[in-house]
Amino acid sequence: MDAHRRPPADHTLSLIAGGYAWLPQRMRQSPDRAVPLRIMGRPALALSGPEAVRFFYDEHNIRRHGAIPEPVTGLFGRGAVHTLDGQAHRQRKELFLPLLEPDRIAGVVGHVTAAWDEAVPEWAARPQVVLFDEAAAVLTRGVCRWAGVPLEDAEARSVAADLVAMVDGFATLGPRHWRARRARARQEARTARVIEDLRSGRGPAAGRPDSLLARVAAHRDVDGGRLPVRTAAVELLNVVRPTVAVSWFVAFAAHALHRWPAHRERLRDGDPAYAAAFAHEVRRFYPFAPFLGGRAARDLTWRGHQVPAGGTVLLDVFGQNHDEELWADPYTFRPRRFLERPPQRDELIPQGGCDPRTGHRCPGEGVTVGLLESLAVRLARLEYEVPAQDLRISLRRIPARVRSGFAVTAVHEPGQWPAAAGARAGAGAGS
Numbered sequence: 310m311d312a313h314r315r316p317p318a319d320h321t322l323s324l325i326a327g328g329y330a331w332l333p334q335r336m337r338q339s340p341d342r343a344v345p346l347r348i349m350g351r352p353a354l355a356l357s358g359p360e361a362v363r364f365f366y367d368e369h370n371i372r373r374h375g376a377i378p379e380p381v382t383g384l385f386g387r388g389a390v391h392t393l394d395g396q397a398h399r400q401r402k403e404l405f406l407p408l409l410e411p412d413r414i415a416g417v418v419g420h421v422t423a424a425w426d427e428a429v430p431e432w433a434a435r436p437q438v439v440l441f442d443e444a445a446a447v448l449t450r451g452v453c454r455w456a457g458v459p460l461e462d463a464e465a466r467s468v469a470a471d472l473v474a475m476v477d478g479f480a481t482l483g484p485r486h487w488r489a490r491r492a493r494a495r496q497e498a499r500t501a502r503v504i505e506d507l508r509s510g511r512g513p514a515a516g517r518p519d520s521l522l523a524r525v526a527a528h529r530d531v532d533g534g535r536l537p538v539r540t541a542a543v544e545l546l547n548v549v550r551p552t553v554a555v556s557w558f559v560a561f562a563a564h565a566l567h568r569w570p571a572h573r574e575r576l577r578d579g580d581p582a583y584a585a586a587f588a589h590e591v592r593r594f595y596p597f598a599p600f601l602g603g604r605a606a607r608d609l610t611w612r613g614h615q616v617p618a619g620g621t622v623l624l625d626v627f628g629q630n631h632d633e634e635l636w637a638d639p640y641t642f643r644p645r646r647f648l649e650r651p652p653q654r655d656e657l658i659p660q661g662g663c664d665p666r667t668g669h670r671c672p673g674e675g676v677t678v679g680l681l682e683s684l685a686v687r688l689a690r691l692e693y694e695v696p697a698q699d700l701r702i703s704l705r706r707i708p709a710r711v712r713s714g715f716a717v718t719a720v721h722e723p724g725q726w727p728a729a730a731g732a733r734a735g736a737g738a739g740s
């Protein structure tokens with residue numbers, strides 16, 4: 310074929326298969342931090358930097374409806390807040406805005422840390438635990454108690470496994486994706502039953518009118534009607550699921566404490582400013598959301614690059630969190646950077662940018678930081694051994710995770726004898 314008539318290359322596969330590094334690599338080569346692409350056969354533009362964040366979050370420029378491809382829509386659920394624009398988005402977002410308030414954040418953190426403290430003696434009695442799995446179970450117990458969602462102790466692990474699977478399968482079409490779909494079907498059906506029971510005055514959840522569950526069940530959409538049961542289930546899961554996803558960050562925090570143990574000492578002291586700086590650095594340094602996507606609301610021009618109405622616009626989240634123009638030594642894990650300069654709204658964007666009250670920025674950012682602050686301090690104070698295992702984090706896998714999940718042995722509280730070692734010593738003494 311004549312080179313002039315050859316269609317321009319499509320980047321969809323490279324973007325997904327290339328993992329976290331593909332887009333930032335191209336972005337680094339672009340002095341204006343803008344990379345023209347073709348996604349799904351259509352013109353697209355990827356952007357980075359605080360100014361780009363403000364451009365991306367301006368609704369006159371970017372719309373979300375129809376922007377999220379099918380596998381990712383499966384992560385959030387059909388009709389979710391993530392996919393709405395304009396007044397419909399603002400009305401639905403009302404449901405989530407109380408999560409920004411310090412007393413709600415403290416409520417979630419209180420329930421989760423209580424669940425963690427209950428779990429530690431049980432870990433101590435086992436020869437080995439995988440921190441990622443244990444954190445997911447603890448977060449599930451804590452957030453369900455806080456939200457008023459009934460959860461039998463016996464089902465906590467299977468519900469946690471489903472919530473983890475829903476996050477783990479969002480950026481792939483392979484077996485992880487199908488596992489995520491089955492998990493979503495189960496959890497949406499379960500949550501829908503809880504909402505139906507509440508609306509008809511039945512069930513164990515009926516007695517807590519101030520709970521998140523009760524608020525979601527009673528919420529009215531922009532048309533004045535109550536949310537359809539399935540949509541209400543989707544939105545309740547849009548709080549429970551990402552709270553459980555904090556288990557990714559807990560495993561990353563354990564990874565950081567293992568690689569750079571000096572931080573353990575600082576965290577053990579319980580200095581709240583250092584705990585906050587550590588939480589921010591875990592969210593900046595480790596990979597989670599690679600980029601965000603929207604559709605051009607009209608013909609757009611950004612730094613001389615054009616995108617026609619309906620074209621895709623990507624915000625390079627992982628790249629911006631490692632951009633050397635914003636962060637000195639971006640690939641060095643250094644919590645102190647946030648003591649020297651507090652996080653700026655549109656610079657640190659692991660959970661989106663601009664104002665969560667008016668745009669799509671994550672309303673659970675305060676909850677995430679609060680949970681990480683408390684759990685990182687608990688982790689630093691816990692005594693354990695780290696056996697040989699695969700601690701690599703592949704940047705080709707989205708979402709990335711510590712491959713082994715971070716296994717630990719001989720878990721015990723400071724000053725206590727590890728229970729498993731005690732049992733071994735006891736057996737030795739008797740033989």
Ligand code: HEM
Binds near residue numbers: 391601
């Ligand atoms: C592992 C921790 C988390 C990460 C990495 C994360 C990341 C994100 C990202 C990247 C977005 C999209 C922002 C955008 O589209 O502009 C988002 C949206 C959202 N997140 Fe989170 N999040 C986390 C935890 C939470 C928590 C704990 C909650 C609730 C308690 C939560 C609730 C939501 C909701 C409801 C939205 C949709 C907001 C909207 O579309 O207006 N997230 N999150």
